[in-house]
Amino acid sequence: MTGWALLGQAGDLAEHGQWITGWVGTVPVVVRNFSGSLRGFRNVCSHRFALMLTEPAGRGPLRCPYHAWVYDAEGIPKTIPFNDSDFHLDDTARQALALPAVAVCLTGGLIFVNLQADADPALPAQWLTNGDGTLPDGSVIKADGTIQHRSTKARTGPC
C-alpha cells in the first residue's frame, strides 16, 4: 500500500507521551505526542530490528523492549544502555541510526500517516470533505466521525 492511511483518533494522542501504532501494509508505524508535537516513525528499532511498541495505543517512552533503546522526537536513539562500553556511538553516529520518519496529518479529529515523510498533508482533509465515509485507503468513518474500520489495524501484504 502507498499513500495516506488512517491510523487512529486524535483523542488517543491528546497528551504528551501518548502513542498509537498500526501497519501501513507490511510496515509497522508509530505516532507519538512529544510535548504537543505529533511525530511518526517506522516502529522498528534501529539496533537489531525489533518491533518496538506492540499495543495499538498507550502512553510512555518510545522504547524498544529488546535492549531498552529510547528514541526522541527526531527519532534519534537518546538512551542507549551500555553505550559507553558496548557501542561508543557519538551524536553523529546516533543521528545515522535515527528512525525513518513517516508523515503525520491530523484532520477532523483523525490521525493519518504516510510512509513518504514529505507527502502532501492536504489530501486526508479532502478525503473527509468529499467522501461518503469510505476512504481511499479502505478505512471507514461513521457519520459521527468515529472509526468503523481502519486499514492500518493489522499487517497486510506479503508474508
Next chain:
Amino acid sequence: MLNFDQAPPRHCLLPHRWFTDASAYVLEKGALARHLPWRYAGLAGDDVDGADLVSLGGFLFRQQVPDAPPLAEWLGPFAADLLARATALDSPVAQDAAVFAANWKILVENTLDDFHGPTVHPHTIHPAVHADWRQHLSTKRAGPHSRSSWKLADATAAWWQKLVARGGLRRFADQDRYDHVFIFPDLYVASFYGTMVIVHRVVPEAVDRSRLEWRTFLPSNGLVDAKSASFRRGLVAMLSAAARQVIEEDKPLCEQVQIARAAAIGPGILGWREQRIGDVHAMLTQLLERP
C-alpha cells in the same frame, strides 16, 4: 576479546531477505548442505546414522563435504568444551521444544546476544548472574563458533553448591559459572555451575518458523540414595520449568524481530556483546557467496 574501551568493529549484516523470502530460505538451505564442512546431527543414541557421522564424546557431527578439515579442527577450541560437557550426556533428565514464528537466524542472534538479560530476563537469568558483568563476562570466538561465560551471582553459586551436595550431582568442572558454547550454525550447549548441561538445537522449519529443542542433563555422582533421588526429581521439575520460562521470555522478542525486520531501512548495529552474531553473519555470507 572484548575491549569495552574502544568502539566495536562494525559488521555488515545479511540483507533482510535472508530472513523473510521463501526463495532465499531454499538457497540458504542448499548452501549450508553443500558448503558447510560439518553439521551437528544429534546425540549418541539418537535415531541418526550414516558413515559420514563422527562422534565427539557423544555429540554427533555429519561430514558434509569431502575435503572437510578434521572435526576437531573445525570446532577449534570448542572441541575441548564439548568434550568436557559430553561427560554429562549419560544423565538425561528432561527434554522440551518450542516453535517460534521466526527465522532460525533470529533465534541464533538472540542466543548469541550476551546482554539482553536485564531487559528480557529481568527475573530469571539476570539476577542469577553476577551484577558486575563487565568484570566477569568472558567471551571466546573462533570462526563462526564461540563461547560466553558469566560468573554466577554469589547467592546462585551458593544455591548450586547446596544442590550438588543434596542431589548427589557430579561436576565436569569446578566453576561457579553459567556458560554457553555455540557451534555454527544450530547447536548451543549451556552449562551451570559445571554440572547441569542443556543441549539446544535450532531447527529451521520454514523461512519464518523454527523449532528450538532442548535436552537437559543432570549428572549424578553415583551415590544416590532414596532421599537424594527424590530430591533430584523435584529439582529436575523445577529446573525444567525455569528453562522453559527463559525460552518463553525470548520467544516474543524473536517474533517481534521477524515481523519488523523487513520494514527496517537502516543497517543495524552490533555492540561488543553481540560480536558473536557478527561472526555468524560473516560465515553465512561466505557460504552464500559460493557457487
